[in-house]
Amino acid sequence: MTAAFEYLAGRRNFFVGTLLLFSLSLALSKSAMNILIGVVYLSVFYFMLRDRSFRGSVIRNVKQPLLLPFILYIMVALIGLFFTERPADGIxxxxxxxxxxxxxLMVSTLLDAMDRGRGAFSSAERLLAAYIIGIFFLDIIALLTYAGFIGHKKLMLPLAPLHVHHIWFSNLNAIGLYAAAAFLLFPHRQRTKKIDGAVALFMLISLACIALSLSRTAWFGLLLTSLIMTALLSFMTRNRKPFLLALLAIMGASLLLYGFSPFVQYRISMIYSDIANYVSGYEVATSLGARFLMWKAAFLMFLSNPLVGVGTGDYVLTMNRYMA
Incomplete structure (x- = not known):
């Protein structure tokens, strides 16, 4: 009995540790993430051969209804490989x-299989916390780079550490920020003042990084999501004050930033100039102009191929033809 218990505990600790490393690497290293995925799946196959109950749990989770839309999604892309003009891009x-x-599939299956239905919520929280920690490390590297302690990009904007694109960097922070807000807004186990303080500190640093990324999409998404989350909180608590306070705070912060920050003024003014240049036909190769052309080309592409679409990997090639 002791040997069996130690075996189950060792297996659980292995999967928990591997998934925590995976969550941590999501924001830091794509190569490490892919290696960990391979390690997890090889380990799952190994434990399935050794443990009948674990094998049954994995098979039961694989048969979940939500997997069907994913399979159909991949099948459509697989069919598109048969008539693509760029097989390498399609693959x-x-x-x-x-x-x-x-x-x-890895996360949803293992959260249940490794805990046997006990403590899965706690494991999911730890995975989410590891993801937030990974983003926190990336943000610290970004701020040190901006301050000139790392690399040769002192005071250079937009903020883009470790050769990560600034829009992708802002998106990572936005997702982490929403996850951190969920930690504070909704009760969970083992909640202490130290944990709340660490989460609040991350949120402040994440907000600064989103601002320095100069991504207008992230700015707008952050404002909209903040209003939606506070509206849900107000609805759940039947108290309108959080929503009204958040609305006033967002409006006040937006006005202050626009009034005193040259970067914010410049990025906002670009919206109007890009739209005016696109409508007049004077210049379309701008940030928003390129998006308008892409949306127009995508619409024309759909009208020409309404049923089966274009081959998998042919989007850029076909879009260039419509934009030419």
Whole structure:
């Protein structure tokens, strides 16, 4: 009995540790993330051969209804490979889609299989916390780079550490910020003042990094999501004060930033100039102008191929034809 218990505890600790490393690496290293996915799946196959109950738990989770939409999604991309003009690009797209499904299946299956229905919520919290910690490390590197302690990009904007694109950097922070807000807004186990303080500190640093990323999409998404989350909180507590206070705070902060920050003024003024230049036809190769062209080309592409679409990996090639 002791040997069996130690075996189960060792297996659980292995999966918990590996998934924590995976969550931590999401924001820091794509190579490490892919290696950990491979390690997890090889380990799952090994433990399935050794443990009948674990095998039954994995098979039961694989049969979950939510997996069907993922499979249909991949099948559409797989069919698109048969009439693509760029097979290499198509395989690359299919690989990204399959990776998303593998990550979902890995996490959703192991959270139940390794805990046997006990403590899965706690494990999920730890995985989410590891993801937030990974983003925190990335943010610290970004701020040290901006301050000139790392690299040669002192006071250079937009903020983009470790060769990460500034929009992707802002998106990572936005997701981490929403996860951190969920930690504070909704009760969970082992909640202490130290944990709340650490989460609040991360949120402040994340907000600063989103601002320095100069991503207008992230700015707008942050404002909109903040209002939605406070509205939900007000609805749940039947108290309108949080929503009204958040609305006033967002409006006040937005006006202050626009009034005193040259960067914010410049990025906002670009919206009007890009739209005016696109409408007049004077210049379309701007930040927003390129998006308008892409949306127009995508709409024309859909009208030409309404049923089966274009081949997997042919989007850029076909879009360039419509934009030419």
């Amino acid at each position: 690359g797209i299919l690989n990204k889609m399959a990776g998303m499904v593998l990550v979902y």
